[in-house]
Amino acid sequence: MNVHSRPCGRTEAAPAESLSVLSPVQAPWLRPGVVVHEARTPVDGLLAEFALRLRDRGFNVTGYVQRNNAAGAEMGLGCAARIEFFDVASGQVLAATRAEAEFHLRKAMREDADLLVISRFQAFHSASANVNAAIAAGPAQGMPVLTSIAGRCVQKLGLDGAMIAPDPAALWRWWGPERLYQDLALGVAEDEVRTVAVGGRWIMVDGPHGSGVAYLPRSARDLLPRLEVLRRHSLRKLAGLVRSWDPAEMALGIAAINAHYNRRDRDLSAGNGARALSGAAGRVVVIGAFPGLADILPNSAVIETDPRPGEFPPVAMDTLLPGCGGAVVNSSALINRSLPRILRLAQGAPMALIGPSTPLTERLHDYGIGILGGLVVDNPVGLAATIRAGGGPREFTRFGRYVHLRRRK
Numbered sequence: 001m002n003v004h005s006r007p008c009g010r011t012e013a014a015p016a017e018s019l020s021v022l023s024p025v026q027a028p029w030l031r032p033g034v035v036v037h038e039a040r041t042p043v044d045g046l047l048a049e050f051a052l053r054l055r056d057r058g059f060n061v062t063g064y065v066q067r068n069n070a071a072g073a074e075m076g077l078g079c080a081a082r083i084e085f086f087d088v089a090s091g092q093v094l095a096a097t098r099a100e101a102e103f104h105l106r107k108a109m110r111e112d113a114d115l116l117v118i119s120r121f122q123a124f125h126s127a128s129a130n131v132n133a134a135i136a137a138g139p140a141q142g143m144p145v146l147t148s149i150a151g152r153c154v155q156k157l158g159l160d161g162a163m164i165a166p167d168p169a170a171l172w173r174w175w176g177p178e179r180l181y182q183d184l185a186l187g188v189a190e191d192e193v194r195t196v197a198v199g200g201r202w203i204m205v206d207g208p209h210g211s212g213v214a215y216l217p218r219s220a221r222d223l224l225p226r227l228e229v230l231r232r233h234s235l236r237k238l239a240g241l242v243r244s245w246d247p248a249e250m251a252l253g254i255a256a257i258n259a260h261y262n263r264r265d266r267d268l269s270a271g272n273g274a275r276a277l278s279g280a281a282g283r284v285v286v287i288g289a290f291p292g293l294a295d296i297l298p299n300s301a302v303i304e305t306d307p308r309p310g311e312f313p314p315v316a317m318d319t320l321l322p323g324c325g326g327a328v329v330n331s332s333a334l335i336n337r338s339l340p341r342i343l344r345l346a347q348g349a350p351m352a353l354i355g356p357s358t359p360l361t362e363r364l365h366d367y368g369i370g371i372l373g374g375l376v377v378d379n380p381v382g383l384a385a386t387i388r389a390g391g392g393p394r395e396f397t398r399f400g401r402y403v404h405l406r407r408r409k
Contacts, residue, residue: 024243032161035148051088058186063117118147177340181242188239188260197384205255211377212258214251223248261361272354272373273404282325321345331355365407373404
């Protein structure tokens, strides 16, 4: 039973093709995920919870999770025996024989989905071979596939996929930090855009409930002639620009995302939250220095694009992040797309994402970011004027407050 799929040009939600001058960024291909578990320890609930969480966030998830008769299925049931399973797309509980199971699986694989879940479908013996052949060369080609199997069956069946521990954190690591951009955009509402302010290094988007800012990695001169058109789109539409290769469009997408999540009514703790890593067991790596760093994290290793004496260049991330005691990352890493790489290198270490461009949303916690320090804007008119005049983060505090959101334990 060979689980295999190859990449193809799949699309994601929150499309930005009509706004962007370039073709959209695609999330990387995923090896089929196989949750390996003890024979008598079912993982159906784990897969269902993960699938439903993605579905509730706006991802298109399809497939089925078996509900009962697990032991009987392993021993081999007759073709007429019926097995209950949960349809993750509709939320309905269905019952099927082995013969009927193949129909349901093929129907799921014909859909254009972000994830296909097949839990314990090795129990449907006659369907398994056909389903796996279809995954290799059929309609599900390129679709991320997630399934489960008892550990003692792995070698016998010859599965070719990413082996995953039966743990929620392991599932999110398999899903990958590259998909956090789509996740953020999917949560943004179809609210009106009231203002788009562009300066030399910063951009601001104001919505009905909050304002968002983002760092501009380069001049936005190519964006300026299109501002009148862009302002007529919703926050959700602008948020889709996080799929753009153009740095200015990407920054506009992040600003729109922050205008949704960094609401003016957020009641969060003051400060950027970096002090929580001062007691980390090991050296803390700081990517992008910030004011007060020497007092908060005196023994940190600082990585800068243009390093001063005692600081490290970006190439040092490959050496310093694996096994570090913690990491504090400037939110510009979200805009230049280095954040997913940082998350993979620092996997398992406590991490804080701080800076005005940080989205204050729990969605980022699942990708390994425990602390989110960002900006809540109270006076969007004043901030817009300051940004247009070339002002920076030190002046932002006149029009808002830096707060942080910590993951619940």
